[in-house]
Amino acid sequence: MQEISSSQEAIQLESKYGAHNYHPLPVVLSRGEGVYLWDVEGKKYFDFLSAYSAVNQGHCHPRIKEALIEQAGTLTLTSRAFYNDVLGPYEKYITDYFGFDKVLPMNTGVEAVETAIKIARKWGYEKKGVPGQQAKIVVAEDNFHGRTTTVISFSNDENARRNFGPYTPGFIRIPYNDLTALKAALTNNPDIVGFLIEPIQGEAGVNTPDAAYIREAKKLCQEHNTLLLADEIQTGIGRTGSLLAVCGECRCEGHCEKQESYVEPDILILGKALSGGFFPVSAVLANETIMEVIHPGQHGSTFGGNPLGAKIAMTALEVVRDERLAQNARALGKTFRERMQLLAEKSPLVKLVRGRGLLNAIVINDSPESSTAWDICLALKDNGLLAKPTHGNIIRFAPPLVMTMEELHSCCDIIEKTILAFEKPAENE
Numbered sequence: 560m561q562e563i564s565s566s567q568e569a570i571q572l573e574s575k576y577g578a579h580n581y582h583p584l585p586v587v588l589s590r591g592e593g594v595y596l597w598d599v600e601g602k603k604y605f606d607f608l609s610a611y612s613a614v615n616q617g618h619c620h621p622r623i624k625e626a627l628i629e630q631a632g633t634l635t636l637t638s639r640a641f642y643n644d645v646l647g648p649y650e651k652y653i654t655d656y657f658g659f660d661k662v663l664p665m666n667t668g669v670e671a672v673e674t675a676i677k678i679a680r681k682w683g684y685e686k687k688g689v690p691g692q693q694a695k696i697v698v699a700e701d702n703f704h705g706r707t708t709t710v711i712s713f714s715n716d717e718n719a720r721r722n723f724g725p726y727t728p729g730f731i732r733i734p735y736n737d738l739t740a741l742k743a744a745l746t747n748n749p750d751i752v753g754f755l756i757e758p759i760q761g762e763a764g765v766n767t768p769d770a771a772y773i774r775e776a777k778k779l780c781q782e783h784n785t786l787l788l789a790d791e792i793q794t795g796i797g798r799t800g801s802l803l804a805v806c807g808e809c810r811c812e813g814h815c816e817k818q819e820s821y822v823e824p825d826i827l828i829l830g831k832a833l834s835g836g837f838f839p840v841s842a843v844l845a846n847e848t849i850m851e852v853i854h855p856g857q858h859g860s861t862f863g864g865n866p867l868g869a870k871i872a873m874t875a876l877e878v879v880r881d882e883r884l885a886q887n888a889r890a891l892g893k894t895f896r897e898r899m900q901l902l903a904e905k906s907p908l909v910k911l912v913r914g915r916g917l918l919n920a921i922v923i924n925d926s927p928e929s930s931t932a933w934d935i936c937l938a939l940k941d942n943g944l945l946a947k948p949t950h951g952n953i954i955r956f957a958p959p960l961v962m963t964m965e966e967l968h969s970c971c972d973i974i975e976k977t978i979l980a981f982e983k984p985a986e987n988e
């Protein structure tokens with residue numbers, strides 16, 4: 560392997576030999592620990608993206624690392640042609656943890672979304688009695704559920720869709736946070752088998768719906784014998800200040816099912832932080848009456864449920880509970896939004912701040928086509944903090960949940976200093 564001696568060199572290699580399917584911020588990282596990242600030149604940064612919320616537990620968490628090393632030297636993959644001695648304990652652990660009867664293990668987030676769609680459709684035909692080939696799933700505008708052909712088929716992001724057709728049929732898109740539209744769709748179409756929804760839209764710019772949205776959506780789904788499919792790949796596992804975003808404003812320690820504010824999805828989709836960023840691990844959770852539609856040979860994955868991933872996921876979930884990361888995210892998030900609110904009052908560049916727990920965003924006061932958010936992220940990088948713009952002129956702020964209050968205040972100082980000093984570059988530059 561060619562040794563990398565400068566950031567420029569690494570960027571050139573990626574540019575020359577890699578497909579150009581991403582547009583990264585120009586920083587080349589070579590080490591991570593907790594809330595910190597270091598680049599090739601040794602400059603230290605606060606991570607305010609957490610790999611899109613995959614490293615909620617912080618970079619290279621020592622406990623997860625130990626579990627990985629131990630399992631990597633014991634047994635990594637058997638395929639599901641045979642049993643292995645970690646999968647069963649993991650399945651018991653994760654179903655207890657989230658309060659469901661059953662889990663179906665997969666690897667990446669989008670595979671879990673695909674799995675949930677397949678289960679909902681099969682449930683629709685076999686349990687609800689929808690006529691063959693007629694099943695419909697309702698989705699929201701500005702959704703992000705991943706990148707497969709089917710999943711981009713129901714996206715309205717032209718960049719994600721254009722020239723990838725023909726598209727998979729069977730999806731109805733309605734506005735987000737619009738219960739009237741959901742009710743109309745369900746009333747007009749008896750073949751709807753599921754409502755696939757992000758409790759907060761992460762990629763769309765931390766689009767946070769009304770407090771009652773998911774609760775009322777669940778009621779409508781129940782009334783129309785339709786499944787609620789919650790995509791908590793980004794919002795779940797402590798990120799929004801509770802174990803899951805569907806826990807709402809709960810104050811529990813992880814046993815959500817008895818809490819007042821908890822809305823139980825029929826199908827729960829998890830990924831990202833399920834492995835603390837060590838390995839792709841995703842999962843679909845549901846109760847027996849739904850999961851029982853899947854029989855041997857009907858769905859699977861060579862790596863899904865592998866002992867290495869299972870061990871890592873179990874440990875990653877233990878860390879979230881033992882270190883009270885949801886509770887920490889709740890406390891830090893409140894302070895973060897208060898500080899950003901103060902900044903919004905001082906700076907005409909910050910239009911508003913929104914989010915829950917440590918999934919937050921600021922909306923920049925400029926046209927969505929301008930590069931202001933990108934330029935602010937470059938300035939933040941120079942000042943030692945890494946964040947990335949999302950759609951339009953929005954900057955998402957999602958640090959690892961292991962951050963301390965003191966570190967959070969240092970980060971707010973950096974953001975404040977950077978934005979107050981920021982000058983819009985001249986158009987002709």
Ligand SMILES: *Cc1c(COP(=O)(O)O)cnc(C)c1O
Pocket residue numbers: 611667668669670672703704705706757761762790791792793794830831
């Ligand atoms: C990241 C994400 C996905 C896709 O996960 P991958 O592991 O990238 O396939 C799906 N849904 C949501 C809400 C996400 O944030």
